[in-house]
Amino acid sequence: MMNKPEKLVLVGNGMAGVRTIEHVLKLAPGAYDMTVFGAEPHPNYNRIMLSKVLAGGTDMKDIIINDRDWYAENGIRLFTGDAVASIDTVHRKVVSASGVVSDYDKLIIATGSNPFMLPLPGVRKEGVIGFRDIHDCEMMIEASKKYKKAAVIGGGLLGLEAARGLLNLGMDVTVVHLNKYLMERQLDPPASEMLQRELEAQGMSFLLEKQTAAITGKRRADGLEFSDGSRLQADLIVMAVGILPNVELAKSAGLQVNRGIVVNDFLETSVPGIYAVGECAEHRGIAYGLVAPLYEQGAVLAKHLAGVETSGYAGSVTSTKLKVSGVDVFSAGMFNDAPDTRSLRYQDDIEGVYKKIVMKGERMIGAVLFGDTSDGTSLFSLIKSGESVTGREKELLLGYPAGQTSASPLARLEAYSVDEIICGCNGVTKGRIMEAIADGCSTVGKIKACTKASGSCGGCRPEVEGLLSIYGGEGAGEPVKEGICGCTTMDRDEIIEKIKEMHLVSVKEVMNVLGWNEPEGCSKCRPALNYYLGMLWPSEYKDEKESRFTNERFHANIQKDGTYSVVPRVYGGVTSPADLKRIAAVAEKYDVPMVKFTGGQRLDLLGVKKEDLPKIWEELDMPSGHAYGKALRTVKTCVGSTFCRFGTQDSIGMGIQMEKAFERLNTPAKVKLAVSGCPRNCAEATIKDLGVVAIDGGWEIYVGGNGGVKVRESELLCTVKTEEDVMEWTGAYLQYYRETANWNERTSVWIERIDLDEVKAALESREERLALVSRIEETLSYTTDPWKEIIDNPELRKNFMPLAEAGTGEGLGARRS
Numbered sequence: 001m002m003n004k005p006e007k008l009v010l011v012g013n014g015m016a017g018v019r020t021i022e023h024v025l026k027l028a029p030g031a032y033d034m035t036v037f038g039a040e041p042h043p044n045y046n047r048i049m050l051s052k053v054l055a056g057g058t059d060m061k062d063i064i065i066n067d068r069d070w071y072a073e074n075g076i077r078l079f080t081g082d083a084v085a086s087i088d089t090v091h092r093k094v095v096s097a098s099g100v101v102s103d104y105d106k107l108i109i110a111t112g113s114n115p116f117m118l119p120l121p122g123v124r125k126e127g128v129i130g131f132r133d134i135h136d137c138e139m140m141i142e143a144s145k146k147y148k149k150a151a152v153i154g155g156g157l158l159g160l161e162a163a164r165g166l167l168n169l170g171m172d173v174t175v176v177h178l179n180k181y182l183m184e185r186q187l188d189p190p191a192s193e194m195l196q197r198e199l200e201a202q203g204m205s206f207l208l209e210k211q212t213a214a215i216t217g218k219r220r221a222d223g224l225e226f227s228d229g230s231r232l233q234a235d236l237i238v239m240a241v242g243i244l245p246n247v248e249l250a251k252s253a254g255l256q257v258n259r260g261i262v263v264n265d266f267l268e269t270s271v272p273g274i275y276a277v278g279e280c281a282e283h284r285g286i287a288y289g290l291v292a293p294l295y296e297q298g299a300v301l302a303k304h305l306a307g308v309e310t311s312g313y314a315g316s317v318t319s320t321k322l323k324v325s326g327v328d329v330f331s332a333g334m335f336n337d338a339p340d341t342r343s344l345r346y347q348d349d350i351e352g353v354y355k356k357i358v359m360k361g362e363r364m365i366g367a368v369l370f371g372d373t374s375d376g377t378s379l380f381s382l383i384k385s386g387e388s389v390t391g392r393e394k395e396l397l398l399g400y401p402a403g404q405t406s407a408s409p410l411a412r413l414e415a416y417s418v419d420e421i422i423c424g425c426n427g428v429t430k431g432r433i434m435e436a437i438a439d440g441c442s443t444v445g446k447i448k449a450c451t452k453a454s455g456s457c458g459g460c461r462p463e464v465e466g467l468l469s470i471y472g473g474e475g476a477g478e479p480v481k482e483g484i485c486g487c488t489t490m491d492r493d494e495i496i497e498k499i500k501e502m503h504l505v506s507v508k509e510v511m512n513v514l515g516w517n518e519p520e521g522c523s524k525c526r527p528a529l530n531y532y533l534g535m536l537w538p539s540e541y542k543d544e545k546e547s548r549f550t551n552e553r554f555h556a557n558i559q560k561d562g563t564y565s566v567v568p569r570v571y572g573g574v575t576s577p578a579d580l581k582r583i584a585a586v587a588e589k590y591d592v593p594m595v596k597f598t599g600g601q602r603l604d605l606l607g608v609k610k611e612d613l614p615k616i617w618e619e620l621d622m623p624s625g626h627a628y629g630k631a632l633r634t635v636k637t638c639v640g641s642t643f644c645r646f647g648t649q650d651s652i653g654m655g656i657q658m659e660k661a662f663e664r665l666n667t668p669a670k671v672k673l674a675v676s677g678c679p680r681n682c683a684e685a686t687i688k689d690l691g692v693v694a695i696d697g698g699w700e701i702y703v704g705g706n707g708g709v710k711v712r713e714s715e716l717l718c719t720v721k722t723e724e725d726v727m728e729w730t731g732a733y734l735q736y737y738r739e740t741a742n743w744n745e746r747t748s749v750w751i752e753r754i755d756l757d758e759v760k761a762a763l764e765s766r767e768e769r770l771a772l773v774s775r776i777e778e779t780l781s782y783t784t785d786p787w788k789e790i791i792d793n794p795e796l797r798k799n800f801m802p803l804a805e806a807g808t809g810e811g812l813g814a815r816r817s
């Protein structure tokens with residue numbers, strides 16, 4: 001195109017600016033003679049990965065995007081550690097702090113942002129820091145070696161990622177937040193509360209609705225003082241209360257500046273020949289703080305500079321994911337309710353999943369996901385497209401039922417346009433990934449090396465794997481395997497085989513030895529490994545509470561208002577006046593707002609405060625009903641032959657026997673049983689994981705039923721004669737399920753996957769059945785009642801105390817459960 005190269009100067013060697021010149025190099029090679037100035041002493045690096053560096057497991061050298069050779073190979077003059085001090089817009093030149101003068105024909109300002117440091121007394125003391133660059137990250141790592149207590153001011157994305165990193169570095173961390181809800185700019189209150197609970201369980205402490213008034217200490221900070229007069233001790237204070245676009249240079253050069261440097265749709269500033277891109281730019285009144293929109297800006301600016309036609313940048317809808325391992329949070333678009341919007345919500349407190357989509361007319365305009373963010377990309381795509389989703393709201397909220405291929409995640413990926421951004425962190429489109437696959441990239445690793453997709457937060461890895469399986473076809477050199485989660489490419493069977501072969505005995509050891517790409521794992525693999533290890537090594541494995549969901553850690557179901565529910569075990573649904581009196585007395589004494597019968601014939605005490613749980617368990621003096629766990633829940637019974645005139649067998653006695661035998665059993669997913677005294681089936685045994693129906697002279701055993709979201713009628717496994725036979729088949733069946741199902745796979749899904757005939761074949765021989773029964777009995781012999789364990793152990797009881805009693809010093813000590 002152009003003959004003599006024009007001089008292009010980039011001020012700011014960060015993510016948006018360098019991405020722009022990468023595009024220019026591709027679109028118009030040789031068109032520009034380029035010079036880059038960076039205030040930091042490093043080549044261009046991935047700032048978002050600093051959170052991962054702080055959290056451990058990622059090395060500083062791994063976050064370099066373009067090393068110094070790249071600049072040299074592309075003929076770019078690079079000045080690092082040398083900030084541009086002034087711009088002469090008349091003579092078109094910039095002058096750096098060290099005195100380097102550089103002429104330009106075109107100038108890009110990409111100076112990013114500065115952390116907003118609250119103007120508090122004491123803010124300049126040693127030990128007070130923002131979190132923006134490699135230097136800050138190194139300072140925090142150093143501080144953690146000498147000091148113990150950290151305070152992070154600001155419970156937004158950055159503050160929480162910083163706090164998680166500091167916890168990993170062994171510090172006690174308190175997050176001080178102005179608002180009542182964490183991440184209030186990204187989450188609605190229910191999601192925010194679930195997030196807080198999960199982070200508390202990880203060991204983070206919170207002070208909400210707290211206004212910091214001063215930073216105390218002499219030369220070095222030693223704590224915070226709040227506007228209500230209270231104090232917090234801390235040796236390291238990280239300020240994460242937002243960012244301010246870095247506009248000083250532009251302002252002093254006379255460019256129009258509001259909050260950011262004002263640009264039009266082609267990223268042109270008020271001065272001809274000067275452009276601004278990235279966090280420092282303000283487009284249509286918005287200065288963005290996430291890479292995806294900044295990369296979109298960069299792509300437009302590059303086209304403009306390369307003389308390639310573009311309709312300009314029209315602004316972005318944004319989405320965010322929190323990069324804290326073990327917590328899946330996604331937010332996009334307008335997620336708050338408004339008078340002209342309509343919201344649909346789904347909440348599963350047992351699995352710790354919350355989903356919300358916000359509709360305006362026929363369009364979806366926002367979404368919040370907690371616990372399961374797998375639909376994030378497709379929901380975001382629909383939000384951005386603005387297409388009508390009328391009639392599909394429910395399936396968008398709930399995701400698509402397994403096996404429904406027309407709307408499977410793969411089908412959705414296939415339906416995306418080639419311009420759809422798959423990897424937000426690196427701005428990689430579906431089309432780019434398809435190109436890489438067509439060029440021979442046959443593994444996720446190769447696609448990462450070639451396109452950078454999945455190389456940053458890792459959140460897009462499932463989509464990259466999906467695209468590989470769709471477009472890799474026969475040509476893909478290495479087979480595409482479904483890892484149990486994004487942290488590994490190994491599937492369940494491979495992991496179990498390795499655990500057995502190498503005798504791995506802890507979650508951490510499995511992750512280390514089997515090369516997890518996330519050192520801390522995630523909310524999918526940690527509980528799964530915890531289950532597999534417990535199933536494989538019943539005598540030696542010690543359950544890792546931190547790998548379990550909140551409900552299982554507190555042995556009670558958390559409710560939407562943060563209270564808990566208590567469901568004592570009532571074998572076979574049969575209670576006694578004495579038990580009922582105790583339940584009533586406890587309910588009165590602790591002001592339990594509601595006592596309710598469950599669908600499984602139990603009594604549920606709802607609205608219990610966490611600190612009351614151990615006292616209530618003690619006073620009830622009844623075993624845990626495990627209503628919160630992936631475990632045997634209930635054995636529902638009908639009245640049977642004891643009282644019913646149709647009854648052919650004693651269904652109550654059978655049910656009680658089964659419940660007493662298998663209570664406390666850990667299973668891949670919850671398990672519900674039922675026993676009916678005749679084929680009228682009043683206990684609804686044919687929609688249970690295992691249901692027993694009495695017939696003349698014997699019993700029928702049905703398996704794989706479900707009465708939940710996707711109703712499935714159970715199938716006949718066998719017909720047996722005696723109660724002993726029922727016990728043997730039930731034990732063998734439950735153990736076979738425990739040994740072969742994926743973690744979190746209900747029997748109804750498992751049986752469709754492996755087929756009933758396989759189950760029948762596996763249980764056909766008496767010898768095999770007895771071997772399975774002996775393994776389940778061994779497992780059961782090591783189980784204890786969790787409520788009793790806590791009642792008898794003062795250390796465990798402390799986890800249930802309110803913060804002020806459980807903590808240290810000013811009542812804010814970190815609580816690790």
Ligand SMILES: Cc1cc2nc3c(=O)[nH]c(=O)nc-3n(C[C@H](O)[C@H](O)[C@H](O)COP(=O)(O)OP(=O)(O)OC[C@H]3O[C@@H](n4cnc5c(N)ncnc54)[C@H](O)[C@@H]3O)c2cc1C
Pocket residue numbers: 011012013014015016017037038039040047048049050051082083084085110111112113131132133158161246249277278279280288289290291292294321323425457
């Ligand atoms: C810890 C952390 C985690 C993050 N995680 C995410 C995430 O998960 N997802 C996401 O989308 N976003 C994330 N962000 C935000 C994201 O990193 C920024 O949006 C992005 O880096 C902004 O790019 P930029 O090029 O505008 O600014 P920067 O990347 O900040 O680059 C600006 C550069 O300009 C330099 N500079 C400033 N003034 C001058 C001058 N006068 N002369 C020369 N150089 C100068 C600065 O030193 C800096 O190196 C995170 C940010 C941080 C700090």
Ligand SMILES: NC(=O)c1ccc[n+]([C@@H]2O[C@H](COP(=O)([O-])OP(=O)(O)OC[C@H]3O[C@@H](n4cnc5c(N)ncnc54)[C@H](O)[C@@H]3O)[C@@H](O)[C@H]2O)c1
Pocket residue numbers: 118153154155156157158159161176177178179182183184185210211212240241242243288289290320321322323
């Ligand atoms: N995963 C990600 O996408 C990610 C991660 C880190 C950073 N970032 C980006 O980096 C930038 C900086 O992040 P951030 O979290 O600092 O900004 P933010 O503006 O998103 O959040 C700042 C938080 O601090 C709180 N706050 C404000 N004043 C306070 C005070 N006086 N005391 C206590 N709390 C106070 C606010 O209520 C707010 O929730 C943002 O643009 C963010 O999007 C993104």
Ligand code: SF4
Pocket residue numbers: 638639640641644645646647648651676677678679680681682683
């Ligand atoms: S299932 Fe049969 S035995 Fe049981 S209550 Fe109903 S009618 Fe009676």
Ligand code: FES
Pocket residue numbers: 422423424425426453454455456457458459460461
């Ligand atoms: S979305 Fe973060 S690496 Fe792709």
